[in-house]
Amino acid sequence: MADIQLRFHKDMLVMSAPIDYALTRQGVDLDNDAEFVSLFEGDTVHDALSMEQLAGAACLVTNTEGICKARLAHKRMELHAQEIADSAIEAAQECTPQHIVFEIGPCGLPLDPESGASRKQSRKQYADAASLVAGAEIDGVFLNGMRTAADMQCAIAGVRDATDMPLFASVTLDADGFFDGMPAHEAVSCMEGADVVGIRTAADTDAVAAIVAKMAQEIDKPILVQVEIKQATEAEKRRATLGPLPDNPYPTPDHLAQAAVQYFKAGAQFLRAVGEATPAYTGALAAVCYGLDARR
Secondary structure, eight states: OOOGGGGTTTBOEEBOOOSHHHHHHTTOOHHHHHHHHHHHOHHHHHHHHHHHHHHTOSEEEOSOTTOSHHHHHTTTOGGGHHHHHHHHHHHHHTTOOSEEEEEEOOOOOOOOTTOHHHHHHHHHHHHHHHHTTTTOSOSEEEEEOOSSHHHHHHHHHHHHHHOOSOEEEEEEOOTTSEETTEEHHHHGGGGTTOSEEEEEEOOOHHHHHHHHHHHHHHOOSOEEEEEEEOOOOHHHHHHHTTSOOTTOSOSSHHHHHHHHHHHHHHTOOEEEEEESOOHHHHHHHHHHHTTOBOOO
16 A cells, blocks of 8 residues: 555545445434444445545545544443454455545543643543554554544544554634634644644635645645535525525535635645535545645
């Protein structure tokens, strides 16, 4: 498998959308059955990932957002963490993608930033999760959606305790463009130990492009942009032909494609559609990124 680090600051790359929306549309109860599907219905996971790859995703993201043992313990699945990780990676590998990144979401433990014991406990959760992929044929680990800056710092430290493979990190911005009380260009400080830093946002094209441009001024690392997609109603799609929709900036894949051009110009290298994104949205990003060299 190609070394993704060799492509940093070079190729524009699209990451696969989460498969949660696809599974939900098939009737899967993700709150209760996500791990069951990963363990016993690998073909279902593989098929969803395969659709993303066929759409043009160069990097497949595993369906392991809830892999931390504290999260699994709520479903009495903590003893199956290794099996869940292995199954998720196998489903992605069967698609023979260019790259695979292993997603780790928030561990869910209460965290007191002032308590060394609390930070150590959280750090171990992330270290244990990353250790599940020690020796696996993947390209990197993806820390996604940590709740606070302290949580992200613990996550990065924990992953670094377990592996030296490339590390992606992304924070979710609120409606005002802030994370944990900080604007995005300042929030990148909590991701200092990552190789790729990113944001997840539902903001409109101009706002996202401005955020990315500011981030590009502050850091020299590759930037990931995750765009929150909300499926549009038929009425919204008709209105979108007349102009932007304030409540739904990306009602169709074509709208996301137009936005992706601006993100590229602002300095983003990795692009990903999330939320209610379908393979069509991934395909729109891939069409824009095909053959493009990153601008920074």
